Amino acid sequence: MELALNQSKGRKPATVSKAVASANGKEAEPGWAQGLRSLYKAVVDEPLPPSFDDLLKKLDERSDG
Amino acid sequence: MDEPAQPDASSLDAFKRELLSVLPHLRAFARGLSGRPDQADDLVQETAMKAWAARDRYTPGTNMRAWTFTILRNHFLSELRRSHRQVEYDPQLAERLLSMEADQEEGLHLADMERALQQLSPERREALMLVGASGFSYEEAAEICGCAIGTIKSRVARGRAALVTMLDSSPEASAELPDEAAQARPFEAAEDRAA
Numbered sequence: 553m554e555l556a557l558n559q560s561k562g563r564k565p566a567t568v569s570k571a572v573a574s575a576n577g578k579e580a581e582p583g584w585a586q587g588l589r590s591l592y593k594a595v596v597d598e599p600l601p602p603s604f605d606d607l608l609k610k611l612d613e614r615s616d617g
Numbered sequence: 618m619d620e621p622a623q624p625d626a627s628s629l630d631a632f633k634r635e636l637l638s639v640l641p642h643l644r645a646f647a648r649g650l651s652g653r654p655d656q657a658d659d660l661v662q663e664t665a666m667k668a669w670a671a672r673d674r675y676t677p678g679t680n681m682r683a684w685t686f687t688i689l690r691n692h693f694l695s696e697l698r699r700s701h702r703q704v705e706y707d708p709q710l711a712e713r714l715l716s717m718e719a720d721q722e723e724g725l726h727l728a729d730m731e732r733a734l735q736q737l738s739p740e741r742r743e744a745l746m747l748v749g750a751s752g753f754s755y756e757e758a759a760e761i762c763g764c765a766i767g768t769i770k771s772r773v774a775r776g777r778a779a780l781v782t783m784l785d786s787s788p789e790a791s792a793e794l795p796d797e798a799a800q801a802r803p804f805e806a807a808e809d810r811a812a
Contacts, residue, residue, distance in 0.1 A: 584780045585749055587730040592750035594727055595645035604640070607662045611633055611669060 632672050635681040636665060642682055642751065643689055649746040650693050652735040660696075664689040683753065687761045690743060697739070733783040741776030748773050 600608075643664055647657035668675070668685050675684055734742055740762075747758040748769065755773075759766040 583784060584777055587727070587780075587784070588734075588745060588749040589752075591649065591727050591730050591734070592645045592746070595648050596641040598641070598644070600640060600644075601658060603658055604662065607665055608637070611636070611665070 628677065629672075631677065632675065636668055636685070639682050639685050640665065643685055646686055646746055646751060647689060647693070648731075649734060649750060650690065650739070650743060652731065660689060660693055664692055667692065680757070682751075683757055683761055686747070686751070686753075690761060694739075729784070733780055736783060737776050737779055741772045741779065744769050744772035745776040745780070749777070 640661065643661045644657060647660045647664075648654060651657045651660060664685060667688050671688070675681070734745065737745070743762065744758060747753045747761060748755060753761065755766050755769050759769045762769065
């Protein structure tokens, strides 16, 4: 089975159920809605990348001042 | 000790804590808008600095997420206009997306979802990210985008229909894809500025 769908590094090939989307075609509520939410949540759950260190430091300095 | 002109340290701390707590949400929203992780994170950092600079305009106790999302999307749009970056429709990519979907039995990959999202016009993408992904109400989303509630509703409905079409593996459905995706274009100022 092919999982290499251009996954960016470090991200697991997360999946969501497509059962309902396939089952009732046009009104496929849960398919797209769950997909969107999962997509969003996947990023929310990521730890902040190191590129944010500077920003966090700046905010720290400013509120101490 | 406290100087009258300056907000006290505890309210600054509270602001900072709130701002930090929405960073993961800003990242998720930005990722959906731009589709490029690096660009999205830049956007978030710039948004955080703008929010910090504008902290006097934030009313404590109101919705920090909505407030910062507004800053982020406005910033995203002005960057989009400034760079004249077109949202490109790539027919081959769309084709690959559809054939991959047809091969998959057990699940919808988030990467595919992300790709399908990027095929939408920016305003539909934004509406779906706000209402479908971040869980804002239509009213809140309308406020964030500075447009009418009906406009948001229609963007969500059309965006959703397009997503379903793209994620649906049936061949007849795929025939509609190019029409939808071909409409992908940068936001139009007139439409979005109409308050």
